[in-house]
Amino acid sequence: MTLPWKQLLLLSIIDCLAECLDSGSFHGPRWRMEPSDLFIPVDSMEEEATLTCDAKGIPPSQYRWSLNGTLINLELDHRRRLSGGNLIIRSLDRYQDGGRYQCTAYNTMGAVLSRRASLQFAYLDHFKLHTRSAVSVREGQGVVLLCGTPTSSGDLSYSWVFNEYPYFVQQDNRRFVSQETGNLYIAKVEPSDVGNYTCVVMNSITKGKVHSSPTSLVLRKDGVMGEYEPKIEVHFPDTVPAAKGSVVTLECFALGNPVPEITWKRANGVPFPSKVKMKYSNAVLEIPSFQQDDTGGYECVAENKMGKNIATGRLAFHAKPQWIQTMRDTALAIEERLHWECRANGKPKPSYNWLKNGQVLITEERVYVDNGVLLISSLNLSDAGMYQCVAENKYGVIYFSTELMVLASSPDFTGNLLRALLKAKAGTIVTLECKPQAYPTASILWKKGNQPIHTNDRITLSPDGTLRITNVTKYDAGSYTCFARNRFGTSSTTGRLLVTDPTRITQGPVDMEIIVGESIVLPCQIACDPVLDVFFSWAFNGQLITKTDRHFELVGGRTAGDLMIRNIQLNHAGKYICVVDTDVESLSAVAILIVKGPPGPPDTVAVEEVTDSTAQLSWSRGRDNGSPITSYLIQTRTPFTVGWQRVDTVPEVIDGNTLTATVVDLNAWVEYEFRVVAKNSVGVGEPSPTSLQTRTEDAVPDAAPTDVGGGGGSRSELVVTWELCFTPSLFPRNCRTVRASVTLSRSVASVR
Template sequence: RGGGGGGDPRSRGGRGAFPGSEVVARIRAVSGADPPPPEAPPVCGGAGPAGGARRRHGVSTAAAGTQRAAMEAARGVWLLLLLAVGTQGRIVFTKEPSSQDALHGRSAILRCEVAEPSGVAFEWLHNGLSVQDTERRFQEGSNLQFTAVDRQQDAGDFQCVARSTVTGEEARTANASFNIKWLETGGVVLKHPASVAEIQPSAAVTLRCHIDGHPRPTGQWFRDGSQLLDDRSSYWISNKERTLTLKSASPEDNGVYYCCARNAMGMVCSSDNFTLNLIDESFPRPVVIPQDLIVSKNEEAMFHCQFTAVPPPTQEWVFDDSAPITNRSRTTVFANGSLLITQVRARSAGTYRCIGHGQRGKPTVLEASLRLAEIEDMAPFSPKVFIASQEQRVACPAPRGVPQPRVWWERNGLPIPASGRVRQEAEELVFSSVTGSDAGSYTCHAANKAGEKKQDLSVTVATVPRWVEMPRDSQLEEGKPGYLHCLSKASLKPTVTWYRNGVSISEDSRFEISENGTLRINNVEVYDGTVYKCVSSTPAGSIEGYARVHVLEKLKFTPPPQPLQCMEFDKEVTVSCSATGREKPTIRWVKTDGSSLPAHISLSAGALHFRKVSRSDAGNYTCIASNGPQGEIRATVQLTVAVYITFKLEPEPTTVYQGHTAVLRCQAAGDPVPHIQWKGKERILDPSKLLPRIQIMPNGSLVIYDVTTDDSGRYTCIAGNSCNIKHRDAILYVVDKPVAEGDEGPHSHTPYKMIQTIGLSVGAAVAYIIIVLGLMFYCKKRRKAKRLKKPPEGEEPEMECLNGGAVLQNGQTTAEIQEEVALTNLGSSSGASKRHSATDKMHFPAPICRPSRRWGRASSGRSSWPRRKAWRRARARRWCW
């Protein structure tokens, strides 16, 4: 087997079972290891050099087996690496660039992607050359990005190249290109004849439009803004050649020619136009063109106009499309074509047309306007305040006028120069660096042929204020007015603002700020002792000063004792009295009548202490506060001994039936005897206004008669006397009275009985209607049957009825129908309910038939048949029931 030469794959030629020597070399370069050597051929029977070697080195058979297993494992790993590398080397494109439409100057992208992008580098080729990144065209990832496609630089084929960084394998996509659409403007040029000088009237003239693009644009031709159409008589347009041909050019074809073209990119028009100006001697040509005129009122105006042609043209003037102007008192047309207008007025202003008529062609019209000179008033200036050392500008816009007014500045009657620190630039007054001397009055003038207007400007220069008298720390007496001064001056009167503890002081009844900045504090109080700040300011800047105010307190009670006070009988009570001053005052109490204080009354820290109040403690007491510098002050207190209010009977929550009487009881005791008031619905109940339904009894109880649900709510009993006041609350609930079982009052019908009554009523009504309809039908049939028969000699029962008779049935006349109807008379009272039932008879009256005399003679028992027949016809429409 060793001599066969097939055991080692590396010894084979070409591509054996493995990728080849190139792949092996790459794997060796990647892994850094060589493949394992082939195993030496074994020797049968243990003979041969290998067996001798094993015996010489003492290698056992077991060791040889282990070595062979290791060699086989290494060889398997090597084969797996070769297979992995071979598989990785294949590059498969998942997205390739494709040819596409693109617009010149617009963005585009060519995409290129592979299945396994890791370890793959991309490169783009343009016409076989590598693409270099620029701001307009660059590679982004694997794609090629175009921010603006260029029809010249991006023409050709693009190809994406993917190259493995591991194996070096390379793959390329198919070529892709752009179908670039573009549209580029150009000018209109003369194609035939060769030059403008060779253009002759009545000869053909061809113009070419140099607008080009892809796809080929379609064009349009215009003259003086009007589109020209291919009528094959005057114009011939060739879209292929982009030309316009005038078959017989004449002065009537004069004008500005331009072209426009459109394709997928949009639409553009020619950048340079062609002006055709043919001269025909027979056409009138202007020699003198009239000019626009502006004159003052009642002045004269002269227009000059002249044409030339062969033969000489005729000329006329027209004003605002009216009839031609002729020589009159105020208008004169001279032989040379000039027009004179004297005493121009407002109605003379307008447009004048000079028209020249030649032997051929259209009339030539020249226009000129005549306007009256005018000037409007100038807008007034607001006063200006300038800050020193700054640059300032004041504009003086020219007023509306005809012609445009001229503007200039003056000061003290002298024009402001065009240069210097204070100068005029165009219509502006400029101060390069404002100084105090610039304050004053300036005048802006505007003038034209209509006259002159002017406006004055007042300029004030503001400077930073300077102190005349700064605020100073002050001692102000409590209860008296106090003053803090803040005097300053500047070229512009300063504005003074005062602050107290950092808060701006607004003028009110206690604070006043005078014109010179002095702050007056009316009736100084203790808490006015704090820090005050004065700020004096102008537009140029501000200064500020501080002052601390110390308040000299007066001797006073804090708080003043109440002149009338109550003490609860048989209780411990303390009456307070305190005072303040520049020095801490001493407090003492005395009886106003001069008597000494009883033993059970003591003084403690200025307070009058009663250990147990008795009736004899009532009276007038005087609190005296004194110190050395300020003397003493007194306050008299009248003390009353009273028994405080207690409730003997408090109101309780009460529930009453609607329509009944509610009573809320309340009684209180005290000395003096307390007075009781009631409060309900958030207001005091006044019995004089609520009588007679609501009353407050002498014992304090509140009585509400015939209560309703509106009376529900909270009621408060208030008991008070000259010493104290107390109250108690109670809630009144008003509910509906429940209906007792079996009660059949007027409002106690159960739903079942009500439904039963309604059903009976409806049934009776329906039965009555059916009976009436049946009787009507019966009478109608009976009358019809009797009309068909010959009437007998005697009277019919019906006629007897009509004549006042009555037919007896069971001993009663049929005109009376007896019917008994049970009626229930329901009634109720507050004490008890009563039941009433009665059986009444309802009688229907006899038929409403007025008795009439018999027709004919009654003695003979006969009647006149014609009269009876007429009477029957008249009565057939009436009912007997």
């Protein structure tokens, strides 16, 4: 059945939109800058006010503004205009322009609301012009002078002028100016207090000041006020709400005679932390950076010798909402289910609303909204757009924005086609995945050739479209096609399965023993299906052998990957693995190569005990290099020998397990050096390092001199000669002639 052209066009648009959304080409507005609260001095109202608003989006965002919930019609409003997303207001009017503003950013993908921002005007009106009545009190009596603050907007601060400017009332334990009411309190009036008092009010934003009419304070003539107990005139409310992180100040001041002393304490008895400050003779308690631990009851105690008075109140913690759980941008297929949940902390506990494109969502049909949870069953295209979770309590409101993309498209295999040719070894498991991109999820049908495939004891069709064939045979070879269908269309992908015979290693390497310097070939030959691509590689002691090592060379043809090793060295001993990789499997064969060579040199030759004819030696075993050490030889040299000579030892033959021996038939009083040589079935190894030079002990001569003779010499001198011979066993007979001169005198003959 042919679809009408309008329906075809709609499906085309849906497909394009889904593709663009999926690739991130289009997206709804995301806030870069939201409006902030503004406090503008009234005397600056000739200037412009700008409320910022900027969001990125594709297509670019557009903007509209509302004031106190009512949309501002910028076409009819000559004082307000947009610059980008910013709202600019000129010729400011505090009666028309004050209020709560909110910006909406929107494009074709949806709309989001900004945070609410207030525009307020700071001002301070003048005091009413009238004469204030004098206040008459007795000496020693307490008094309160009222400021009577004029109408204003913005934070105010108060001070009092005494008699004339610039003499201000200095606060101490007897006088206090409340920054809550502006009133001046004098705990106990003294004669020096008589005079005129003027209240001065300053707006901290406009910096403007106004002065009240003066109030005269006079003393009555009917005597002095007697002593009386404290009366607290300045105290904090029963409950004081305090925001997290704010600076909290509590005021407490009492009238009394004598002047009362002010102290503070917490109702729970816990001492004040170091951050708490007392000001103006303890009339003000200040808590910077208020936290929940600071909540609870507080007591102000005013006391003099006549008694005491106590004022109590409670600090209650509150905090505007802060997000602890939010959502991410989400793309779901048409007919799927959406579940979002947002959570915020705050005190009191926040309430929640959900907005879609700036409009409040309520529970209806497919949509369920409750306490931060949004559920939409069976999504349709109209559900796409920008959503906001709104958390609010009496101290603040916060917004979190996210985008829902509803995807709708016919099946598409572009990114996940079946392999054109898939090779598999007979007897293995073959898995063919059919995973088209489709919204909603497509139904899947498999065919081999033109025949539908059904589940049996070897074939499994998974719900996700995967085809699994176990114990595959030649019969399973052929063309496989996956068909995917949803309500927007049909698509397919085809691949061919080729089943091959198993590959076998017909001749692999075997364990071998070889002598250093020889060359060998380790065989690795296979029989395989001719359609397979084969690749041979070798590993030696876990490391892949590369062409950079001149000792190794891979030789052979398509079905042989023999490894030739030339001029084998001791370090070539170890584990060799031939790895055969084909399109469908990987095989390996292992051989251990033992390389034999003459022993390594013994180590640490030590001379432990020496006599006039023997020396006891010890040494450490060296490497046997693949063949056990069979025996050791000991060699020595002296200043009387040429090169190293073998010596006699006890035992006469030193076997490979013996590491000590005694050298015999040495000569007395001769310096010797020793070294040890190891021997195995391959040959004689390198000698050990030379021992330290050692001298044998001295001994009595074992032969008399021979060939004694004389003659010659000068007058009164006789020359005597004889021959002295050494008969050592370590070098040839050695004789030397000795000459001596005899000096003759009448009484003494000396020989030299």
